[in-house]
Amino acid sequence: MTKADIVNEIAKSTGIDKASVLVTVESFMDAVKDSLAKNENVYLRGFGSFIVKKRAQKTARNISKNTTIIIPEHNIPAFKPAKTFVAQVKK
Numbered sequence: 737m738t739k740a741d742i743v744n745e746i747a748k749s750t751g752i753d754k755a756s757v758l759v760t761v762e763s764f765m766d767a768v769k770d771s772l773a774k775n776e777n778v779y780l781r782g783f784g785s786f787i788v789k790k791r792a793q794k795t796a797r798n799i800s801k802n803t804t805i806i807i808p809e810h811n812i813p814a815f816k817p818a819k820t821f822v823a824q825v826k827k
Contacts, residue, residue: 739761742761743757743758743761746761768786771786772786772787772788772813775788775811776788780818781818782818782820782821783817783818783821784815784816784817784818784821785815785816785818786813786814786815787813787814787815787816788811788812788813788814789811789812789813789814790809790810790811791809791810791811791812792809793806793807793808793809794806794807795807
């Protein structure tokens with residue numbers, strides 16, 4: 737399902753025009769991205785959590801040059817679904 741499909745579904749089920757729904761969906765995504773960029777987690781009860789995970793420093797290899805490189809510690813975004821969400825998908 738794409739963003740356009742989500743906008744169409746919401747517009748169809750609520751009766752709100754697609755342009756307004758698109759602005760709302762994009763604003764939601766921007767708010768989540770901005771929050772995660774500030775190292776703040778986003779909790780949506782019954783749906784899940786968008787969290788910031790810290791990856792530790794590690795040593796890797798550049799195979800083409802046969803050298804080792806150090807990848808520094810960094811943060812990545814992650815999604816952890818709620819238990820009710822997981823149970824609904826499993827059915």
